[in-house]
């Protein structure tokens with residue numbers, strides 16, 4: 001299994017950067033996780049649009065969503081021109097309703113799969129991967145996502161510290177966790193996000209094998225976020241790096 005970081009900034013990118021987006025691949029299958037601004041052009045450096053098997057969106061904040069509007073056109077064009085003969089499964093939550101309703105109309109591009117309406121386990125087979133969604137703690141509906149292929153990958157989405165995420169991430173081969181701030185931001189972030197140190201502490205509580213942090217505020221030194229995450233985790237922590245692929 002391979003994970004490529006397409007974008008890692010929030011809530012806006014560094015120069016030439018992109019917001020949240022990750023390509024998870026194994027055995028010729030490709031899942032796109034989050035579609036923040038700048039993610040589509042980055043994805044096309046790795047796969048053609050026809051190779052995209054499914055899209056999973058953690059939540060409908062712009063830094064995780066905006067490129068869905070371009071993806072829609074890219075998929076429609078590929079179908080129109082005969083390069084592709086199917087729509088792409090799109091897993092997403094339903095709130096906020098005005099954003100959801102706009103996307104709901106894109107039926108020529110997407111096969112809409114509403115995460116809120118999945119069976120209680122919220123476990124589904126997506127392109128041969130077992131995918132599990134767990135609600136997070138954020139200022140709008142969000143899901144943390146586990147994807148199991150030959151290894152297990154877990155992505156926090158945007159969330160404050162919560163026990164459900166510890167359960168979901170338990171024993172993960174690679175845990176990609178948001179680290180939206182430094183220790184000094186803890187009070188400001190506490191209802192909606194994790195600091196780098198908290199990401200480390202959560203990963204430690206979950207006993208994950210590897211921790212990679214992401215969702216970086218573009219004005220912060222990554223080395224500082226990394227060092228606080230490592231203090232929380234008690235071992236070395238990787239940084240999401242745009243364009244970099246890691247093997248699980």
Ligand SMILES: [Zn+2]
Nearest residue numbers: 059061138158
């Ligand atoms: Zn968010």
Ligand SMILES: [Zn+2]
Nearest residue numbers: 010061063158
């Ligand atoms: Zn975000």
